[in-house]
Every structure is written in C-alpha cells, then in structure tokens.
Amino acid sequence: MQQDKPSLDRRGFLGNLTKAGILGAIGLTPAARLAAAATEEEALAVEKAFTEGEHTFLCPPYLQSPEPTGMTVMWMSNRPTYSWVEYGETAALGKTVHNVQGGIVDSYDRLHRIRLGNLKPGTTYHYKVFSKEITEFRPYKLTYGETISSGTFTFTTPAKNPKEVSWLVFNDIHDRGALSFPHLMALNKDPYDFVFLNGDMFDYQEDEQQILDHLLTPLGKTFASEKPFLFTRGNHETRGKYRRELASYFDGPYIFTKQWGPVHFTVLDTGEDKEDTHPVYAGIVDFDEYRRQQAEDLKQIVQSPAFKKAKFRVVMMHIPHYYSGDWHGTMECRKLFAPVFEQAKVDLFIAGHTHRPGIHQPVAGQHSYPIVIGGGPKDGNRTIIKVKATEKDLNLVMIKDDGSELGRVDLKSKRG
Structure with a gap:
C-alpha cells in the first residue's frame, strides 16, 4: 500500500520516504513536523503529499x-x-x-x-x-x-455494576492481522464485552502504514468499530524505529488496572526478553528498571480495595514468568512479579510469547493459579482465548484455529 514518492529530494531529507511515511511523521510527532518544514521546498512537498489523491x-x-x-x-x-x-x-x-x-x-x-x-x-x-x-x-x-x-x-456502554464480563484474547499475531483476526474471530459465536491484545501484534515497528495495514484496518473491519479493544506491548513492540510512536494509536497506557463487574484486571508490560546490555539493543533500552518500577506499583495495586473485593483477580501480560525458558526477561518477571502474585492470591494468569499454546494448572511451590499461554502466528498454532466471569464462576476456553478446543479453565470464586 505504499504510494509514489514526492519528487523533491533537496538536502536528502525526503530521501526514499514513501508518501505514507511522510504523512506518518508529519501527522504525529512535532519534531518530525518541524523537520519536514526545514525549507520552503520541503514544506511544499509535504503539502503535496497531503493534497494528492482523494480525501479519505x-x-x-x-x-x-x-x-x-x-x-x-x-x-x-x-x-x-x-x-x-x-x-x-x-x-x-x-x-x-x-x-x-x-x-x-x-x-x-x-x-x-x-x-x-x-x-x-x-x-x-x-x-x-x-x-x-x-x-x-x-x-x-x-x-x-x-x-x-x-x-x-x-x-x-458497560453496565454500572455488571454481574458478569466476557472477553476475548489474541496474542502473537506478528504482522498477520489481515488474515488472522477475521479467521479467529469467526470461531467465536458467543457475546463478548471487549477484546484484549496481549502483545506481539507486529514483528517490529517500521512506519505508520504497517500499523494501519496489519492492525487498525483489520481490527476495524472485523469488530473494533463496534466493540472496544485494550492493548499491551509484547517484546516485539519494543523493536524498530517507529516503536515510540506506536502508543499514539491507542487511548491508554500499556500498564493499567481495570475493574469490570466481578473481575479486577491487572495488565503489565513485560518489556524485552534479552538483557538490556545485549548488542541488538545498542545501549538504548532500560527494561530492568522499568520492570522494577512495575513491581513496586504492583505491590500497591494488590492492596487496593478494588483488587481485594473482586470476585476474580486476573493478570494479563505478554511474557509468562513460567513455561518460557530461562531467558532474562522471563527470569526477571519471575523474580519481581511471582512473589506478589502468590501473596495476593491471583486467580488466573494469561500470557503469550512462547508460541506454544497451553494451559498449565497450579503447581505447588511455583504458582497457585492456572497459567494460560496463547499460541503463535502460524496456521495450526493460532488461538483465540474466550473468558466469561460471573460473581460465582469463571470459565476460560482456548480454541485452535481449526475450531477445536485446546483446553479449559473452570474456577469458583474464593471471595463471597
């Protein structure tokens, strides 16, 4: 979906940018807008990029x-x-x-x-x-x-004090949204309140056109014009030259809590899976400190009245702290988050990242709650996770992309 390049090439500023790239830079970041107007010729090229073609x-x-x-x-x-x-x-x-x-x-x-x-x-x-x-x-x-x-x-709109909530979870789409979202959504026949995107919607972020083609357009065509979605990053959303701009396309942070009926949601941003010092990051990341700050915030979240009173306490984040090897990100999440999850008596944990879908029941000495990990981007490995919670019961089912059931979780509320 790239368009023709503007003809101006003065000072090399426009270089090999596509029109979509120019529009993305000008439309979002003030610094890019200033750079685009560095000369009168460049400003004219910018205006041309805006005005060519049909307004749409x-x-x-x-x-x-x-x-x-x-x-x-x-x-x-x-x-x-x-x-x-x-x-x-x-x-x-x-x-x-x-x-x-x-x-x-x-x-x-x-x-x-x-x-x-x-x-x-x-x-x-x-x-x-x-x-x-x-x-x-x-x-x-x-x-x-x-x-x-x-x-x-x-x-x-959600009810003021709903007695139940239903949601769907997608993860690890990896730039295949145009095919995967409609296919997976067609497997759901039940009502739902919102969709949660649990990271790695992309391989990396290059430009605005990628976000449009691989996420916003297929989501809008599939459901997002009539049902809301919430989003947190995966490790692949931290990569690429457009990674900082990605947040502009959503109305909310990557880290948040939300109360919806009987469920208190805690959503964390697990960052990268390698050490901050790994050569691929070239010294421009600091995820260890980012996760430490989240761990301190998490200690406050689990002391909140909303968390304590919720019939179900659900955590969703991209990298699971178990069942994803011993990479640095996994081990940091285990060290920082797992003790808090245990002390706070979390009921359910949902993640992605591994591309190995599975439901892991509680294990004594490790985690006292089910850990659900969604699948990966390839045919035969894609999943949709469906969850419904009432004040007494929470039921989760994971569906493979052939429509078969991969596994279930059925919980009773521990809080009357």
Missing part, C-alpha cells in the same frame, strides 16, 4: 477506553482535518462532540481521538465520524475543503 479515511473508526459513562472513538484520515463524532441513542444521532484541550479544538490532525462522555451505562449508542479537510491553515486564515463521513456504527 485510512482506517475504520475503532473503540477504546470503555467505561459505563464514556467511550473513546479513534480513526485516521489521509489529510489534516477538523474532525468530530455525531452520536445518539437512535440512528437519528442528534449529538455532536469534538475534542478540546486548553480551549483549543483539536484540528489539523490526521489521527483523531474523541471522547464521548456523560453516556448512560448499559446503553446502546449509534455514531458516525466526520473529518473536514483543512486545505489552508494560516495565522489569520483557515480554509476548509471536503467533509467525509463514515457509515453508522453502534456500541454498548
């Missing part, structure tokens, strides 16, 4: 940060725009919202992030996204161009 969306809208009273809608356009969402409880919509920061409405952006607030819990909403092209943006003159709009989608 680069991916379908996708839902983030679900809450009983709020939902974030994100999408991308190929030109800088002023964008908004129209929504309502019927297909007639009726309400309009844009994003405002410090009194300034977000505009002249290509990556759009709009929060719908003051929603009703447990309510279905209809919505459409709109992007109005800005063809000229001068200090005292702004000129609009064409407005494009999406079709109408729906989503349902």
